[in-house]
Amino acid sequence: MENKMKHYIIQIFLLFTCWFFAIPVEAVTKAEADKAYQEKKYQQAIKDYESLLHSGVSASLYYNLGNAYYRTGNITKAILNYERAALLEPGNSDIRFNLQFARSKTIDRFSEPDEMFFITWYKAIVNFTSVDGWATFSIITITLALIGFLVYLFVNRIALRKVGFFVSLVCLLLFVLSILFAIQQKMAFENRNGAIIIVPTVSLKKTPVKNSVDVVVVHEGTKVNIIDRGIRGWYNVRLSDGHEGWLSVSNVERI
Template structure:
């Protein structure tokens, strides 16, 4: 009886996996055939089932790019980059799409140390930082054993030193993983989807008009007030726009 139950459970798991895989396979087939409109619908359907992967966002972005829809292409390249920040193809195609955006914004200079740390943190995914943190913690325990149980003074010193280094690196890796996870779950950047939008000085239709932005521009959302969002650009400029004018990354 138990064997029959295990077989039924296994069949259910396999059938569920196949049902999940079929829409992705269908979307990939449309994409490979160059039927990009059908690929877009299929990939969007897959994402509606809460299945996420950088490859899905990447192919969806490419499909949008091929059909001339720049803003959705940039949006999905950015989503793919969040999940796979080290992927060079995603970075290259994102730059290609951003070249079509009308707004050319300057980026405020930041401290070398901050830029260097951000570069290291963004080099790999949150999962990899998590695995690295766990591995370093086990190494810390191993070296701690050398310190506690070795009869040789030299091994004790080496054990103490490397245990401290591994613990420090483990905590640092964990903090990087936490920051990367927070970036994915609490997304604060958005892409302008309206052809053009006037940024206001206050969250009101009658507010002072500050400047104009066009579709495809990336903005940071710093505050929400009703249907209005307070946004900040890479050049430091701030203002308000309607929530309907953007799509969160």
């Protein structure tokens, strides 16, 4: 019994000693990652930004990670992370500029089909700001709508009542639109089907078989949209110019 008690005491002592002398590993901070980037330690910056992304995604982290990859000459990874940043903040002009600039360094030039001008305008409005931006805008507009309605109800002057009524209607409409735009952005993010070619060269196949007929040759950095994931190990994808074909899942990385 005494030996057994001594054994337990030794175990507890060893556990306490290990805990007491353990060296805590501090998590990487964004400031440290930014410092590594500013000091041109791009590989370290990449490692730090990716570590931070494991704790939570943000457009700024993806954007900075894309910049770090670009500095190392990895255009494909830069495009991939710029695309991810653009999904979270579609209205960010810096992200869009860097994405377009990185795309200009790729080989493929697939033209996109023309769309009606009002569709282009609508997309531009929806992507004017992020989901959080539209959420903030909705809070502001519903608050103004409530204030306008209270003015309409309780102010005696006819002119002010008319202004209050008009303001409440306009702000209520803007509130509904901002909620609609936020929902559309959220759905676009959750249902995203974009992917980036990550191998130097690959041929889209007519059918999901290795010796199938080639449809078109694409190169790394090119964006494709996944339209079918039903066959294991294969994606059916569509290029921006409308070409469709099958490729192995190992040839792309999803955005």
